[in-house]
Amino acid sequence: MKNLDETLTMLKDLTDAKGIPGNEREAREVMKKYIAPFADEVATDGLGSLIAKKVGLDNGPKIMVAGHLDEVGFMVTQIDDKGFIRFQTVGGWWSQVMLAQRVTIVTKKGDVTGVIGSKPPHILSPEARKKPVDIKDMFVDIGASSKEEVLAWGVKPGDQIVPYFEFTVLNNEKMLLAKAWDNRIGCAIAIDVLKRLRNANHPNVVYGVGTVQEEVGLRGAKTSAHSIKPDIAFAVDVGVAGDTPGVSEKEAQGKMGDGPQIILYDASMVSHKGLRDLVTDTADELRIPYQFDSIAGGGTDSGAIHLTANGVPALSITIATRYIHSHAAMLHRDDYENAVKLIAEVIKRLDRETVEKITFD
Known part of the structure; x- marks a missing residue:
């Protein structure tokens, strides 16, 4: 195996961990190991979801960044x-x-x-x-x-x-092959968003969350969101890559390496327009690549989170991935790193006034 840098070592540890729905303990412990240094406190809810809290301002808006721990x-x-x-x-x-x-x-x-x-x-x-x-x-x-x-x-x-599959860096070292990208990549994004914000000045309370039992009904998203009561939420997950032979753009338009996918619509949620506009405006300003997608036949944790309490503006941001729900899936490292950068930069632009404008305007 090629020498792994700090990020690749984390990705290997996360994807190598074993954890189907209802059995996420091993994956949760790996996520806890990597996110704890950047959090003020780390807790686990009654169903098993990991909740890492980092305070920018005590009474600031609560921002939830959630990836699910379980794999099929x-x-x-x-x-x-x-x-x-x-x-x-x-x-x-x-x-x-x-x-x-x-x-x-x-x-x-x-x-x-x-x-x-x-x-x-x-x-x-x-x-x-x-x-x-x-x-x-x-x-x-x-x-x-x-x-x-x-x-x-x-x-x-x-x-x-x-x-069973061993994490592998391919000859094109941007291409990463592993089991359980769905959705340890979302957990990794939550970790690295907190890491990127560790010395940033922002007036929010950020929660990096590893939810459980997403693959069987968004169950951990329900309990963790109920615990946090977020003001804004991002679900980070894998999306479908349509850049393989035989797939038309009508069937799937995502392309690996073209940036994180902003999900317009899925079977569980219509994305929040105000939040979506803030995300794309931020990406345009900073020249962070992104692509749009919709998922007619599936959903993410946003589908549960956005229905919490009296409603939460939420957006799903995904990583175009080939061969999901199999032993070996493939994604592009640049998409992962751009997703981390984009979410962290959006959080820096959030404050109470901006959240209220997104929510009510």
Whole structure:
């Protein structure tokens, strides 16, 4: 592996951490390690979301920057007599990216390595070979010969099964390949926004948040926003990159390296126009590249946060990413760094008067 600088080391630690919805402890501890030096206090809510608070001015507007800790994965549901493991997907999966992929089962006794298997194509009918394998027909093989052996190794129903992939810097060193970019990159942005603001003079209270259970319904966003009661919120997440063969601009217009994506609309929220205008005006002023996108069939934590209390102006800012919800996704380092810069600069421009103008004008 290439030598990793401070930022790449953090990104590796975050993406290597294992944490499907409801099992985010390991990822949370990594985020806590990196964000604590830049926060006045760090807390965890009852559902498990991490909330790091940095005060610029005690009574200033509360600004929430949230990325979700959880990644898509699987859960052990059954162990058959021959030692094969049946599982439930946790978060959205496309069956065609799952077969023959290495996974890690996290047990009380330690990690157990396995691979996702199915009936071999060599014994299928010609018609069956043309069809994708249903997830219900897949299993995890850990090399056991009996149910008793599986249990002896510590595997039991309810254990999380996590995709395995090692963080990799590609030959183009701006291109980064890893599991769990969705959404450890959002957690990294929250960390680095607080880091960038550590010596800045601004009249706000900034919260860097790692939410839990986003992939199964924005659940940690609800509880953490209820705790914070933010005046302004940013959800930072991955977006779809449409710059691969066969994808038209009508299907996906995001391009890696063209800057963070400003989400106009998704299935859970219409972006707040006043906040969106402030963000794009700031980017234009500082010549920070950005691109617009909309997500007709998905959403981010903004969808829950903006409905908190009597309503919160919110905006989703995403990083164009290839191959999300799979074992190996790819993004561009410049997009990440420009997202950090943009959000930090917007926060510097926020104060009570500006927030009220955004909210009520």
